[in-house]
Amino acid sequence: MHFGRTAWMHQQGKWRELMVVSFKRLACATALAGLALTTMAAAADIKIGIVAPMTGQLASEGQDMENAVKMAIDAVNAKGGVNGDKITTTTADDACDPQQAVTAGSKLVSEGVTAIVGGYCSGAVLPTLKIYGDAGIPFVIIGANSTKLVAANQGNAFLANSTGDMQATTAVELFKKNGYKKIAVVDEGDAYSSDLAKLTAEAFKSAGGEIAAKETTTAGEQDYSAVVTKIKSSGADAVFWTAYHAGGALLTKQLRQAGFQGGIVLGDGNNSPEYLEIAGSAGEGVYLLSPPTVDLLSGAADFKAKYKETYGRDAGAYAALSHDVGGLIADAITRAKSADQKAIIEALKASDFKGLAGEIKFTDKNTLQTSNFRPVIAKGGKWVAE
Amino acid sequence: MTLDLLIQQLVNGLIVGSFYALIALGYSMVFGVIKLLNFAHGDIYMNGAFVGLIVFSFVGLWVGNGWLGVVCALLVSMLAVGLLGVIIERFAYRPMRNAPRLSILITALGASMVLNGTALALTGGRHYAFNTDLGFAGVDISTVHITYTQMVLVAASIALMAGMQAFVSRTMYGKAMRAVSIDMGASRLMGIDVDRVIALTFFMGSALAAGGGVMAGAYYGSVHFFMGFIMGLKAFTAAVIGGIGSVPGAMLGGLLLGLLEAFGSSLPFVGSEWRDVFVFGTLILFLVFKPTGLLGRSVVERV
Numbered sequence: 001m002h003f004g005r006t007a008w009m010h011q012q013g014k015w016r017e018l019m020v021v022s023f024k025r026l027a028c029a030t031a032l033a034g035l036a037l038t039t040m041a042a043a044a045d046i047k048i049g050i051v052a053p054m055t056g057q058l059a060s061e062g063q064d065m066e067n068a069v070k071m072a073i074d075a076v077n078a079k080g081g082v083n084g085d086k087i088t089t090t091t092a093d094d095a096c097d098p099q100q101a102v103t104a105g106s107k108l109v110s111e112g113v114t115a116i117v118g119g120y121c122s123g124a125v126l127p128t129l130k131i132y133g134d135a136g137i138p139f140v141i142i143g144a145n146s147t148k149l150v151a152a153n154q155g156n157a158f159l160a161n162s163t164g165d166m167q168a169t170t171a172v173e174l175f176k177k178n179g180y181k182k183i184a185v186v187d188e189g190d191a192y193s194s195d196l197a198k199l200t201a202e203a204f205k206s207a208g209g210e211i212a213a214k215e216t217t218t219a220g221e222q223d224y225s226a227v228v229t230k231i232k233s234s235g236a237d238a239v240f241w242t243a244y245h246a247g248g249a250l251l252t253k254q255l256r257q258a259g260f261q262g263g264i265v266l267g268d269g270n271n272s273p274e275y276l277e278i279a280g281s282a283g284e285g286v287y288l289l290s291p292p293t294v295d296l297l298s299g300a301a302d303f304k305a306k307y308k309e310t311y312g313r314d315a316g317a318y319a320a321l322s323h324d325v326g327g328l329i330a331d332a333i334t335r336a337k338s339a340d341q342k343a344i345i346e347a348l349k350a351s352d353f354k355g356l357a358g359e360i361k362f363t364d365k366n367t368l369q370t371s372n373f374r375p376v377i378a379k380g381g382k383w384v385a386e
Numbered sequence: 387m388t389l390d391l392l393i394q395q396l397v398n399g400l401i402v403g404s405f406y407a408l409i410a411l412g413y414s415m416v417f418g419v420i421k422l423l424n425f426a427h428g429d430i431y432m433n434g435a436f437v438g439l440i441v442f443s444f445v446g447l448w449v450g451n452g453w454l455g456v457v458c459a460l461l462v463s464m465l466a467v468g469l470l471g472v473i474i475e476r477f478a479y480r481p482m483r484n485a486p487r488l489s490i491l492i493t494a495l496g497a498s499m500v501l502n503g504t505a506l507a508l509t510g511g512r513h514y515a516f517n518t519d520l521g522f523a524g525v526d527i528s529t530v531h532i533t534y535t536q537m538v539l540v541a542a543s544i545a546l547m548a549g550m551q552a553f554v555s556r557t558m559y560g561k562a563m564r565a566v567s568i569d570m571g572a573s574r575l576m577g578i579d580v581d582r583v584i585a586l587t588f589f590m591g592s593a594l595a596a597g598g599g600v601m602a603g604a605y606y607g608s609v610h611f612f613m614g615f616i617m618g619l620k621a622f623t624a625a626v627i628g629g630i631g632s633v634p635g636a637m638l639g640g641l642l643l644g645l646l647e648a649f650g651s652s653l654p655f656v657g658s659e660w661r662d663v664f665v666f667g668t669l670i671l672f673l674v675f676k677p678t679g680l681l682g683r684s685v686v687e688r689v
Contacts, residue, residue, distance in 0.1 A: 214657065215657065217658065226395065226650075233394075259531040278513060278515040278607055
């Protein structure tokens with residue numbers, strides 16, 4: 001996957017909710033869902049439902065999710081399957097649309113799948129939580145990461161992607177690893193960036209760090225010199241910018257221009273090639289907290305090559321995580337020692353799975369214990385895994 | 387506040403203030419001559435930056451990304467965008483010249499949206515890098531680092547403004563401009579080609595804004611379609627503080643606003659998130675208590 005695709009990903013959380021509004025479905029959409037549903041099952045096997053956007057604007061992401069989950073399942077089957085049974089998959093298209101997601105979800109339930117994985121858009125996943133919850137089907141959510149999902153979960157759903165607020169944890173880990181003691185936090189005054197700034201400041205303080213300055217810039221403004229001067233005079237070891245790439249590039253440039261020598265760390269909103277273009281040489285050595293996109297995972301090279309070989313296309317941003325979830329569900333069924341859904345849910349709760357995108361262990365709210373955001377560093381005009 | 391911090395904020399204020407002053411000049415000149423708040427002025431600044439970037443990327447192939455390229459971009463952009471200003475005046479404002487004041491104000495908002503929307507459509511909302519080789523070299527005064535670029539930038543905008551002031555106060559055209567601003571009808575009776583003088587005013591104001599746009603683009607290294615919005619608001623504030631309609635007032639207002647912002651955001655207990663409150667609060671105070679600004683004359687409303 002080339003980098004351009006990830007430019008908009010920082011807004012995925014918002015996007016996924018917005019998608020709800022933006023997809024205007026025709027009546028025939030339901031029929032399409034039926035068409036996209038591909039059943040490859042032989043009756044006695046364990047059947048896993050994949051729910052993903054196979055049509056619409058995010059169809060490419062959905063295709064990636066399906067491919068990567070299947071790749072993981074195929075690998076498990078090649079080694080003899082789980083508890084002697086082969087796993088089959090069936091895919092339902094939610095088109096990232098809440099209405100269609102409900103149709104797709106009901107279809108999977110009536111097909112009698114053992115477990116379900118998938119879900120890219122939080123808006124489309126949200127209404128299905130009740131359907132799967134009432135049916136007691138284990139559901140591992142791959143991409144969707146709104147905190148609303150956590151609240152609506154009936155106990156059978158698991159979030160394999162970090163919720164946005166876990167980025168603060170990753171940020172603090174990075175600060176400590178790099179030995180930063182005093183941090184200046186800068187946001188752009190919008191809900192997303194000021195939340196992240198606040199969470200990070202709190203987390204860093206409780207980890208024993210000091211917040212040297214907490215600044216806010218105006219979106220669309222070009223001159224950050226006043227903020228830069230305050231940061232410099234605050235004696236901060238590093239700056240954490242929580243907003244988006246356009247402002248991030250300007251801030252980076254102006255910090256370096258003013259002779260600031262400390263570290264610069266950027267939130268996931270800066271995951272864009274435009275940042276590197278605008279920041280130019282000033283961007284070298286800057287850290288970015290990135291979601292686990294396949295290009296930035298150091299251990300995913302083999303997977304990437306194999307994916308390309310198998311499907312003839314580059315692995316998309318969420319392919320690695322989807323692959324992990326495919327492995328995770330097979331692992332949980334193995335540990336449950338049966339296709340009993342309650343047992344599988346219990347097994348998922350006790351997961352300790354090491355995947356490409358990181359460790360999967362769940363909290364008592366079925367969210368990831370450790371954030372899967374990871375720091376990457378700008379080197380030679382590219383983001384590279386550290 | 388330590389001395390270093392004081393000097394640093396002074397430098398910051400001067401730089402951003404000279405941008406404000408350049409844009410505020412155009413605002414003020416147009417208001418002086420046809421009593422129009424040209425809300426499209428911020429977008430003219432943005433267009434100037436884009437034209438500058440295009441020229442810069444072309445001439446950069448021959449002369450490199452250094453000063454020569456920036457100067458070429460500056461001159462071409464000032465000329466082209468100056469003409470754009472004349473075109474806007476000709477087609478958007480001239481037909482409205484005798485219409486009620488509110489109509490022409492709304493026309494100005496429309497012109498602003500046309501420019502802004504066109505830029506959005508053409509660029510897709512992307513932020514374009516304006517990468518120069520000007521570098522960060524400069525002089526250090528204790529911990530304060532002032533780059534040569536910053537010095538040249540302030541000097542260039544002061545030179546442009548001084549040139550403008552000389553033009554308005556010393557030349558026949560300048561005299562005609564002042565005459566039109568005092569009484570358009572009488573100027574016409576005295577044989578002044580009023581349309582031409584107004585067109586000239588738009589040309590010069592737009593060229594200054596374009597100059598500001600190219601300098602800001604090259605200095606900050608990034609250009610996007612929305613960059614004119616906040617700049618337009620701030621320049622308007624600067625023009626009001628200095629006294630709208632007054633050329634030296636616009637320069638003074640711009641520099642003062644820049645300093646106000648720089649120092650306003652380093653006051654104790656006042657975080658940088660309060661900076662815009664500070665700036666636009668000042669605007670309101672001026673509008674309420676001294677609407678003519680620091681150097682403005684009171685305008686007699688003609689009926």
